[in-house]
Amino acid sequence: MDRPSFWGAEPQHSIRNLLTEIREIATDFDVEYIEEQALLDSEEKGKRTELTRRSVGNAEIVVAFDLGIEAFQEAKNLKWLHILGAGVDHALYAELADSDVLMTSSKGNGGIPMAETALAYMLFFQKNILQNLKAQQSKKWNPAVNRELNKQTVGIIGLGHSGADLAQKCKAFHMRTLGLRRSDKPCPGIDEMFSYDRLQEFLRESDFVVITVPNTKETKDMLGDSEFEAMKDTAYLIVTSRGGVANDHSLLKALNKGWIAGAALDAHTEEPLSQDNPFWEAPNTIITAHMASTGQWIEERTSEQLLDNIKRYVDGKTLLATINKKVGY
Secondary structure, eight states: OOOOBSTTOOOOOTTGGGHHHHHHHOTTSOOOOOHHHHTSBTTOHHHHHHHHHTTOTTOSEEEESOOOHHHHHHOTTOOEEEESSSOOTTTOOHHHHTSSOEEEEOTTTTHHHHHHHHHHHHHHHHTTHHHHHHHHHTTOOOOOOOOOSTTOEEEEEOOSHHHHHHHHHHHHTTOEEEEEOSSOOOOTTOSEEEOGGGHHHHHHTOSEEEEOSOOOTTTTTOBOHHHHHHSOTTOEEEEOSOTTSBOHHHHHHHHHHTSSSEEEESSOSSSSOOTTOGGGGOTTEEEOOSOTTOOTTHHHHHHHHHHHHHHHHHHTOOOSSBOOTTTTO
16 A cells, blocks of 8 residues: 555555566565555545555555554454554554564655755754845845854754764764764764763753654653753754654743744644644744655655565565564654
């Protein structure tokens, strides 16, 4: 099943385009493609779940954007579930987490464009892009003094594919890089690593705080009032992975009270944002529609990873991009 369209966008057909290659690899499997899934909007979860439920009764492998609990209960022969997306918080529930079903996702494939987007946001704020565009539209010669990324400190929360790639890119801009992760595993491009119990110290030292972690029980509401108050009033928050890691109420308070200088929010707790969502009018805030992980090479990387994993499964080898269902990524 293909990933559904995003809020009315064009239907997705990346899996349909791989059917010939999949059948050539999995010669002993019957491969069924559910066309209707690609025609549904991403908000139509109930319809997608019902389509899936009617289709997965005998399936050993399911490739989908999500698999609702009703469909999961029908899939008595399911051994491997692949999620067409990097994060799985929308598709991971207790019954699935407690099962023996192997779970993978397309994590890592959007790491490069997510890192590029975070860097673009930093440059946007430092180079007065918005002010310059407004001046141009008004035909006003309005010189503004830019700031450099050079020698500034970026704190990256989460050092998976996106966070690690961002660290390398920031070093090319001569920035100091801090990393915060749950393990003490080192990461290339990171000058200093922080554990979760040093979060406030990490925040105090950062000129930019970039959230690249998934939304899990451990990371939900990680940043609240005390965390935003610990940040510099000249610092910016950038969210490219998931909403909910920064508590919405606390973030709005931080923006409105000037605890931080601004924010760039690509991922949100509410998606799509309703017209009355207060973040639309939050001061010095960029709002984008959860598209940081998109790019012209995403489908190619996603397809290559999926085909590789299908071959690995057929050959009895370890799969790539597996999900630790207990921790949520």
